[in-house]
Amino acid sequence: MKLGIWLFMREFLTTGDLARLSYYTTERIRQLWNDGLIPAELINPGGKQLRFEKTQRLQDWCAEKRKQRTPRPRPIDNQTWWKLVDRKRELEKLVGPYEMSWTGEEMIEIVGQKPTRMNLELRLMQIEIEAMEAKAAQLRRAESDHLA
DSSP: OHHHHHHHHOSEEEHHHHHHHHTOOHHHHHHHHHTTOSOOOBSSTTSSSOEEEOOHHHHHHHHHHHHHSOOOOOOOOHHHHHHHHHHHHHHHHHHOSOOOOOOHHHHHHHHHSGGGGSOHHHHHHHHHHHHHHHHHHHHHHHHHHHHO
């Protein structure tokens, strides 16, 4: 319990903390520090790890860098991929064969969206599943209206 409280109350930031606050990698934070581009003071100048003094100036710098960058998409794991595939199969059973075609403008719009930097095939599958879920909801509403 004391350790958890200590982590929130500590008066320094690590390279990992700066990376999370600025959407950089820890390696890039180290490079920026070596180049003298981070406005910070070290708490332990002779220490093995980089520990930066937690100041408002440093936090403002991180916020500024964060605005300039977009978060890196997290890689999709095998389990998430197969959940999407299974969901698509379930919806195909409910809705029937469902095929989507994309125009060039739609593809450009999809590729331009931030989440699609992950994997275009994954993003297209997610959009297709959303459309199939909407159609399944319509079918359920029509069925419930018919029964009522």
